Amino acid sequence: MKKSSVLIAGGGSTYTPAIVNMLIANLDRFPIRKLKFYDIDGERQKITADACAIILKENAPEIEFLATTDPETAYTDVDIVMAHIRVGGLPMRGLDEKISLKHGLVGQETCGPGGIAYGMRSIGGMIDNIDYMDKYSPDAWMLNYSNPASIVAEACRVLRPKSKVINICDMPIGLEDRMSKMIGLPSRKDMIVRYFGLNHFGWWTHITDKEGNDLKPAIMKHIAEKGYVVDESEYAYDNRESWKYSHMKARDLVRIMPEYIPNTYLKYYLFPDDEVAHADPEYTRADEVIDGREKSVFSACREIAAKGTAKDSLIRKDNHATFIVDLACALTTNTKERMLLIVENKGAISNFPSDAMVEIPCLVGKDGYEPLAVGKIPTFQKGLMEEQVAVEKLVVEAWVEGSYLKLWQALTLSKTVPGANKAKEVLDDLITANKGYWPELR
Template sequence: MKKNNIVLVGGGSTWTPGILKAMTTHLNQFALNRVVLYDVDASRQEVIGEFAKILFKEEASDVEVVYTTDKEVAYKEVDFVFCQMRTGGFDMREKDEKIPLKHGAIGQETCGPGGFSYGLRSIRDMEEMVRDVRRLSPDAWILNYTNPAAIVALALDKIFPEENKILNICDQPVNLLRSYSKLIDYDVDKLEPVYFGLNHFGWFTHIYDAFGNDRAPELKEIISNGGFRPVDAEQRDQSWLDTYAMVEDMLHDFPDYLPNTYLQYYLYPEYKVKKLDPNWTRTDEVREGREKKVFAECRRIVENGTAKDSKVVHNDAHGDMMVEVAASIANNERRTFIVMVRNEGIIANLPDDSMVEVAASLGANGPHPYAVGHIDTFYKGLIENQHAFEKLTVEAYIEKSYTKALQALTLNRTVVDAKKARVILDELIEANKGYWPELKK
């Protein structure tokens, strides 16, 4: 089995320790030669980088571990790029969440105006990353998890239409499948999902077990009668527990399919705004929770010189997914994953240029998506509206168009009102100086 060289972009993230742990536990499936952590924030990178060296010394001592802020080092001669950058860090995420809430709109990092704001920041750095990787490692696979993944995926498809080694993925479908498997006490690896939509905007229509039985009706009944919690509920912040609990409400109103949790922001925007605190958002919760916990644990491990007694650092759905996706490509395993691909008829009655999220087999030549066919009017209408928002957002970036940015926000179901959209847009422009292109009226 070939040993791969990996670069993890956004190496100073709190999610990085879980990915690294997943790498060490999947070495028989995905062999490694070198792991490079790359981040533009040297102070965050050093803490996670020193932890990484200890982890691999104890669990995979033959793997070289490097951390750097130099992209010339990071991207040279790599086989896979795991990308999870956060342009602007938590300071800009806080603005993404709090500015819309101040004006009575959803404040969330990937949905609504917050996702729009984050997306316009992410596109620039993602484009630069792709060009740098292609210069230094022309044949590398780029596995992108950078949010908001829907906007990023559409932008990369527009900017690099001939690229066939960029794969945009999200762990929320995997998190949901793991939670479903716990509810029915069934091995998640033996479940076969049928899924359609856009990223953070989709539905499970069927979930088959190894014998071909559709377990979706059973799951809907369990959730409708007993609620829904994530499989790792004891490790989640309260906002995530509230998010999963809303699945029961969505099933009550729209019982056809099992919804992605993020749909609550689009289906119940007024209700959600009333439940969100404009002075204490998810950013504050992460800073006080996961951020402090993960960095404190990594510092403790570095000080003690061992990670063997750590109960905080473990491979989770996010880390397992990243490594298993890479392994399926590297070993031509053709396993099924839910990924983002250009539609081109997969969902027959949606635009061909939309980046849909569907199940696909994944091997050495990339994803081979499974056809969905026609979808019903309600879901088609929702998706077409969201696709129009995403497309106008990308065009606003490429064309530096204020008008298209305003159109995008006005279309978004979490905003709707054009006067509100303009007020939010103008404040986001001011907040994002130096990150966004200058939008021309």
């Protein structure tokens, strides 16, 4: 089996060490000859890279490893790019959330004004990384799971339509993991799902086991009673109480949409007032991550570097991220695995715009992906999706054209913003906060 050279773009992410452990655990099906980290923040990346160099030396010494801030070094001789960049880092995420809440709006990194602000920062960074790949390793595939995935995917469609980029999100995979536990199955891969929507904005319409037995009623019953909560103890570390609230809120989503199983992020669009009322405008999810996962992961990395060994480290493999290995395997070994991807519709949803970036099941092999037909979708879901697609398209158009008007239009159309005046107020504050990250708007 051919060994791949892998680049993790966003090497300083707190998720990177666990992903490295996950890659090591799956070398039998996705062998690696070289692993590289790339990040524009060399100081932050050094924390994770010093620890991961030791992890690799102890567990997979045959893998060549390096970390760099130089794009040419990073992207030369690469087969697979795993991209999870965060332009502006967690401090800018915190500003997005707090500015939105100050105006009485949803403060979230991928939804509403915060998601739009983050999207405006992310587009340039993603296009830079795609261009590095196309220049230095034109045969490579980029597996992009950088947020906000819907806006990033639309930007890829518009600005780099011929580049070998596959956009994917871990949110549906994580929820499917929970569903499988609800009904006692060993793995989400024991389920066959049908799903349609946009990223962070979709519904499961059918779920069966491999024998064709309908699993949806039992899953819906659990969600109606407990939401997506399957183990109370998981929320007891790293400031995860906000996740418990999010998973429990799915009960309300099922109550108003009993025909399908919902993605949890729909709560931000359907219950925005509840989300604002529940949030602390002085201490948002970004603060929780900084005080929780970031501190614990970086502390563990520094301890590995200081001791010179990863034995007994608190860093484990990220089973949740095995979808990235699944996708890499499908591309390199032609598995034709069925996966939820964010792709151009092109008729898969028959009564939806052809150029919309939708999240649907696809078969993945050595030549890329093949979207599976979804058919017609109901009027209510179609209307919600059309409004959100318009928001995402306007954000990308605003970035390309430097258009204040189009970004205001995007905010005004967002279901999380109640009107045009409020859209202008929050936009003006976001422009000030994002100076140097966004194109200048005219």
